[in-house]
Each structure stands twice: as C-alpha cells, then as structure tokens.
Amino acid sequence: MARREARARAGRERVLRPLRTLCPGCGRRMGIRYENRRTVATLQGLVRLRLKIRRCEEVACARHRRPYRPEGEGAIVLPQHEFGLDVMALVGALRYREHRSVPEIHRLLLERGVAVCERTVTNLLDRYDELVATVLDEPRRVALVAQQRVILAIDGLQPDVGHEVLWVIRDCLSGQVLLARSLLSATASDLAALLGEVVSATDVPVAGMVSDGQHSIRLAVQQALPDVPHQLCHFHYLREAARPIFDADRHAKKELKKQLRGIRLIEPRWRDARIPRPRRCAATAPPCARP
Ligand SMILES: [Zn+2]
Numbered sequence: 257m258a259r260r261e262a263r264a265r266a267g268r269e270r271v272l273r274p275l276r277t278l279c280p281g282c283g284r285r286m287g288i289r290y291e292n293r294r295t296v297a298t299l300q301g302l303v304r305l306r307l308k309i310r311r312c313e314e315v316a317c318a319r320h321r322r323p324y325r326p327e328g329e330g331a332i333v334l335p336q337h338e339f340g341l342d343v344m345a346l347v348g349a350l351r352y353r354e355h356r357s358v359p360e361i362h363r364l365l366l367e368r369g370v371a372v373c374e375r376t377v378t379n380l381l382d383r384y385d386e387l388v389a390t391v392l393d394e395p396r397r398v399a400l401v402a403q404q405r406v407i408l409a410i411d412g413l414q415p416d417v418g419h420e421v422l423w424v425i426r427d428c429l430s431g432q433v434l435l436a437r438s439l440l441s442a443t444a445s446d447l448a449a450l451l452g453e454v455v456s457a458t459d460v461p462v463a464g465m466v467s468d469g470q471h472s473i474r475l476a477v478q479q480a481l482p483d484v485p486h487q488l489c490h491f492h493y494l495r496e497a498a499r500p501i502f503d504a505d506r507h508a509k510k511e512l513k514k515q516l517r518g519i520r521l522i523e524p525r526w527r528d529a530r531i532p533r534p535r536r537c538a539a540t541a542p543p544c545a546r547p
Contacts, residue, residue, distance in 0.1 A: 346415035447476035
C-alpha cells in the first residue's frame with residue numbers, strides 16, 4: 257500500500273566518498289562530479305546518505321563518464337532499496353532462525369523503531385531469500401568479463417549479538433552483489449572459502465579488496481587473495497586511529513575530576529565562615545526590581 261503520510265525526516269546524515277581516486281580503466285584521476293542523496297531506514301533510525309560520485313572524463317577510456325559510487329554505500333543498503341541491509345538481515349534471522357511469523361516480525365520491527373507496514377515485511381523476506389540465493393548467472397558473468405576486473409568489498413551484518421552474520425560480497429565497479437551467505441561463525445577459513453567461491457565463479461582478475469579491516473577478514477584476504485591490495489574503509493580506519501586520542505582524553509578528564517573533588521571539602525568551611533559574597537559592580541549589576 258502506498259504511504260499516506262509524509263515520511264519522517266532523517267535524524268542523521270552521513271557523507272560517503274569513494275576511497276578510490278584513480279580510474280580503474282585508465283588510471284587517471286577521477287574527480288567528484290555530482291552527489292546523490294537517499295534516505296535509508298536502518299535499525300539505528302533514518303539515515304540521510306549523501307553520496308559523492310566520481311567519474312572519469314577521459315574520452316578514450318572504457319569507463320568514460322561511468323559513475324564510480326562510494327564503496328561504503330553497498331554495506332549499508334542495496335541499490336534501489338529503502339531499508340538497510342541490517343533490517344533485512346534481522347528479518348531473515350527472525351524468520352529462519354527464530355521461526356517468527358510475518359505479523360510477529362512486523363511487531364518486533366515496530367518495537368525497534370522501524371516504521372514499516374506488514375506488506376513490506378513480506379517484500380523484505382522475498383529480497384532476503386533472493387539475496388542469499390544469489391548466483392552468478394551467465395549475463396552477469398559476461399558483464400564482469402567485459403569490465404575486465406572486479407574490486408571486491410566484503411561486509412558482515414549482525415543485527416543482534418548471537419544472531420547469524422549475513423556476509424555480503426560485492427563488486428564495487430558494477431555495484432552487483434556476487435555472493436551473500438548467513439554464517440554463525442566467521443573464522444578466517446570460512447571467509448576465505450567465500451572469497452575463493454566468488455573468485456572462481458567470476459573468473460575475472462581481482463584488482464582490489466575493500467573491507468572494514470576486521471581481523472578475521474584480513475587473515476581471509478591474506479589466505480585467499482595474497483597478492484591483491486587490501487584497502488581499509490576510511491570510516492573504520494579513522495575511528496580506530498582516533499581511539500588512542502579518545503582514551504587519552506578520557507584519562508585527562510578523570511584526573512581533572514580528582515583535582516576538583518577537593519572543592520567539596522572547602523565549600524562547608526566557606527559557608528561556616530560566612531564570608532560575604534563578592535558584590536557586583538554597580539555599573540554592570542541589573543537594576544533592582546524592588547522600589
Ligand atoms: Zn578512465
């Protein structure tokens with residue numbers, strides 16, 4: 257059923273830029289040419305995505321004027337979807353792991369603040385089934401062969417602690433999902449097997465790998481694709497880099513509070529001594545309300 261009232265405004269905004277700056281076709285620099293905006297419903301609320309799109313302007317290049325979208329976009333939401341991958345992973349986990357019915361899943365999503373109707377839950381379940389059944393058919397394989405290389409991105413979505421993790425492997429050049437699996441464990445050898453499956457199915461050279469740098473993913477890439485450059489997502493990279501500064505700042509705050517605790521001992525002594533409060537200067541004092 258069509259939405260009958262305006263959608264609420266997104267509470268957060270995220271700006272995503274492509275990590276890659278050089279054209280995969282000719283190696284020349286790709287400038288940011290325009291911006292796409294989309295609003296996505298996630299388990300953390302509505303998010304407004306501002307996506308900076310790069311494009312190669314070299315006329316002789318095979319990728320002339322073909323958009324290169326931020327690699328991080330596919331980790332949040334699939335193309336042309338309104339609900340985030342985390343919502344889809346939760347719907348799949350509730351249906352197939354906890355055997356919940358559609359009305360129950362609908363109620364649980366509403367309790368978690370996801371504005372969704374029951375019919376959409378059925379659609380999300382269908383999309384989840386399609387996602388985990390993704391196979392690389394012949395037309396898609398031909399399209400990958402035509403672009404001569406793939407840049408793989410791997411992300412794991414775990415809606416809640418204890419749930420299975422939905423692992424999604426995408427190609428950043430075409431934006432296609434190449435493989436999606438729900439796994440309870442995520443050891444390096446499990447992930448290396450998934451990467452190996454994608455590499456053998458595509459049969460196209462892997463030019464690069466993008467991930468959030470999780471330890472098991474690093475080991476899996478080292479195992480399955482030892483010679484492929486591995487780029488860490490800038491968001492996660494900067495967050496990790498800022499962690500020592502945040503810890504040092506928290507320590508400084510704790511030390512400062514220790515010093516200030518001494519004021520509590522001085523305050524009663526000040527009251528007992530009835531030391532007059534300092535008076536304001538007549539020029540700056542507000543006019544007295546009493547006559
Ligand atoms: Zn180019």
